[in-house]
Amino acid sequence: MESSLSRVLVKIFARGFYRVHAGLFLFVFLALVGSVEAGQLLNYHKTLMLAFITSPLMLMVVFVIWLLYSIKTWHYTAGQIFGVNQQFLFYSSTSFSKGQQLKAWMLAQGAMLMPIIAYGLTAVVVGAWHHYYLSPLVILLYLVLLIWLGGFIYTTLVNRQIDGGKQSLLLRFGTKWRKPFYSLFIYQVFDNMKVRYVITKTISYFIVTGVFLLFADVSHDVRVAGIAMLAIATAHAVLIFEERKFEETYLIFARGLPQTRLRLFAGFALVYLMLLLPEGIWLFSRFNPLLAVELLAFGLSIVLLFHSLLYWMGLNMDRYLQYVLGLFMGLFFVILYRQIAALIVINGVVAYLVFYNNYYTTFAVKAEGE
Structure with a gap:
């Protein structure tokens, strides 16, 4: 049953997020791919990943960009949760335990963060291949934190309406x-x-x-x-x-x-x-x-x-x-x-x-x- 909740949340919120922001993703894709010759694309991104893995300053900039992207997903999803079409969540999803809800919402958040997760995990592999271990570990922990925070925010918002809040x-x-x-x-x-x-x-x-x-x-x-x-x-x-x-x-x-x-x-x-x-x-x-x-x-x-x-x-x-x-x-x-x-x-x-x-x-x- 928990997987059914996950599928519903991904379908409603993750797909909706990508549909609404399709223009943004097209622009970013063209900026990352279209600005570099096809033959140099892999070397370019490998160099870029090594740059922020080996430089704390660059890594901090990357983390802030990822945080702002995450804020965009939080803002979109929080607004959609209170939409008229999603009111069923307040009496259907809350029939699951809060732990099950959190896992389902984390999967939905992970789906919305897939672009930075894919890029981050690739950077982790590149860093480990070149014997850098601290920065890849920090990247992994940071990605997990962003996914958990999103799941926690959404679970709290849904259950706060049921609990009434004190x-x-x-x-x-x-x-x-x-x-x-x-x-x-x-x-x-x-x-x-x-x-x-x-x-x-x-x-x-x-x-x-x-x-x-x-x-x-x-x-x-x-x-x-x-x-x-x-x-x-x-x-x-x-x-x-x-x-x-x-x-x-x-x-x-x-x-x-x-x-x-x-x-x-x-x-x-x-x-x-x-x-x-x-x-x-x-x-x-x-x-x-x-x-x-x-x-x-x-x-x-x-x-x-x-x-x-x-x-x-x-x-x-x-x-x-x-x-x-x-x-x-x-x-x-x-x-x-x-x-x-x-x-x-x-x-x-x-x-x-x-x-x-x-x-x-x-x-x-x-x-x-x-």
């Missing part, structure tokens, strides 16, 4: 607390988005561990910490998107309140600073206070930049992830030149200007199929 401790014990306007999303996170928050922090933990494992010989280089904070900020892309969706859904009235844009921007900065608190504790436990403040400010500036972009482009996840990837690549190479302090200023100024110019003119635009 009000968080923060809301139950904070009923009489004063709640500033900027803090509302914090309560939303700990009441309705606990799973996404925990997953984001889990990814952050693996990023920190992986970066300092891969760069063990230069772990005290500020660029390594800067790359880690850049990756952590990128891992928060989903939470940032959800904050904007929450704002457009429940707080649209805020544009009529007598608040300056500077105060609103400062409020958003405080919200993200609170969400980055676990990473901040780690920074102060590992680095001297001055450097820890600089790195935390750097991560916060990136998050605010991602946040402000959504006022300009609307709630379009596909386009948003493209810009996140582009900014990641650009900031990554600037970090290599030790310009973290300059990036804090540039990111902060650009984020505020984009926010200032688009806050009162933005319109929420949802991606097709959302």
Whole structure:
């Protein structure tokens, strides 16, 4: 019976994902194959695989690209789960045990991740053939993590509707607390988005561990910490998107309140600073206070930049992830030149200007199929 559930999920979600994103896959295929002569194709990709297997910097870039692709699958599937045509899942799939559901959803997630799984496993074989073992092992663990996270997210979403979900401790014990306007999303996170928050922090933990494992010989280089904070900020892309969706859904009235844009921007900065608190504790436990403040400010500036972009482009996840990837690549190479302090200023100024110019003119635009 478990296999029947797997077949249904793969047919509905994996096939649907490939059908909706057929144009994207065609473009990627042409970029990977059409840009290289047929006779040089195998050597080209072998060289490319060895490049990121032997270089922690390149491997980190590849991992972020895979993460953004995974976020795209999570976003698509989560949206489809709550579609009218999939309502039967809430009373049929939940007749299986949660362990069986998790396995079935992991198979569906694996089917959606098949392009990166195939490429990743090929890279593992190439690396092992050339006697590189650490990077291939990390690649395998990372792929398993992405598959498990997808299965866990979907299983939780389906069962949360059945279980009803309980009000968080923060809301139950904070009923009489004063709640500033900027803090509302914090309560939303700990009441309705606990799973996404925990997953984001889990990814952050693996990023920190992986970066300092891969760069063990230069772990005290500020660029390594800067790359880690850049990756952590990128891992928060989903939470940032959800904050904007929450704002457009429940707080649209805020544009009529007598608040300056500077105060609103400062409020958003405080919200993200609170969400980055676990990473901040780690920074102060590992680095001297001055450097820890600089790195935390750097991560916060990136998050605010991602946040402000959504006022300009609307709630379009596909386009948003493209810009996140582009900014990641650009900031990554600037970090290599030790310009973290300059990036804090540039990111902060650009984020505020984009926010200032688009806050009162933005319109929420949802991606097709959302």
